[in-house]
Amino acid sequence: SFAFTEPSGPDAPHKQTYATVAGTDLKITGQKSFVTGGAHASFYAALVNVEGDDEGDSGPAMVIIDKDSPGLEIAREFRSMEGGDHVELKFNGVIVPMRNVIGSIGEGMPRAMGNIGEERLQVSALACGMGLWTVEHITERLMQGHRSGSRLADREGVRLRYADLRIELYAARSALYRTARLAEVAESVEEIMNEATATKVFCTEMIGHVVDTAIQLAGGQSLIQGEPLEKLYRRARSLRFTGGASDILRLSIARGKFDFGAGRL
Ligand SMILES: Cc1cc2nc3c(=O)[nH]c(=O)nc-3n(C[C@H](O)[C@H](O)[C@H](O)COP(=O)(O)OP(=O)(O)OC[C@H]3O[C@@H](n4cnc5c(N)ncnc54)[C@H](O)[C@@H]3O)c2cc1C
Known part of the structure; x- marks a missing residue:
């Protein structure tokens, strides 16, 4: 360990x-x-x-x-x-x-950070995978009937929140694929450390917001223990710490520029 x-x-x-x-x-x-x-x-x-x-x-x-x-x-x-x-x-x-x-x-x-670039990419991919599942899940939920008599998917306010989920997920996946492509051609992971760090911050914050919004749209019953969104909510939260707390990672991106004049994004 x-x-x-x-x-x-x-x-x-x-x-x-x-x-x-x-x-x-x-x-x-x-x-x-x-x-x-x-x-x-x-x-x-x-x-x-x-x-x-x-x-x-x-x-x-x-x-x-x-x-x-x-x-x-x-x-x-x-x-x-x-x-x-x-x-x-x-x-x-x-x-x-x-x-x-x-x-x-x-x-x-x-030495301790030897695999951190790969780990940050893996966590980003995990967050995007969780995001894909969540958006698919909430899409089905919103299209099902609701006690009000009409589908929640037919409410304009719900559609706005729902569109945000898709936009955020798309942006996170785009960042992930770009960084993965850069990693594939890089000589070493250090070359893409800033991109991996930025992607990790963005994707893990994305999944926190996406799961939180999905829970809000699905209603309180999604918080019942054992419900999939309840589990995902707990899982998503830890990702903003594993492999580095978000704000510490932000600082390292800024330090690279201000203190060392290095790093690209
Ligand atoms: C599920 C899980 C698994 C983990 N597994 C491991 C493991 O196997 N091995 C291991 O060693 N660790 C592990 N960790 C610990 C993880 O790496 C740390 O939680 C993370 O690095 C943050 O450190 P900390 O919790 O001590 O927070 P702190 O360093 O106390 O920071 C707390 C908060 O203070 C703020 N902060 C701190 N310093 C600054 C600063 N300089 N400037 C601005 N803001 C600041 C940030 O908002 C930060 O989130 C795990 C954590 C979790 C949640």
């Missing part, structure tokens, strides 16, 4: 997970939260900040940590609303051999 996110909230430690060098080992202290599938994993790939001495290497590193390592504790198991199961991990001076560092010390961020 991937252990990247630090705990948040008032009780969260102020210092991020860190490691000190002890001979040929690292000694890791800290906490990670939201480690998906962590209860069933046999090891964790964790981002830690290595505090080297003056001569030693220092900086972020991705480290493989065996689940059975002494000092490693699953402090909490929890579920999120879309059904995912996660754990909070505590590292109480966990000793890990230096050979468990993926790549080199200092390369933690690029």
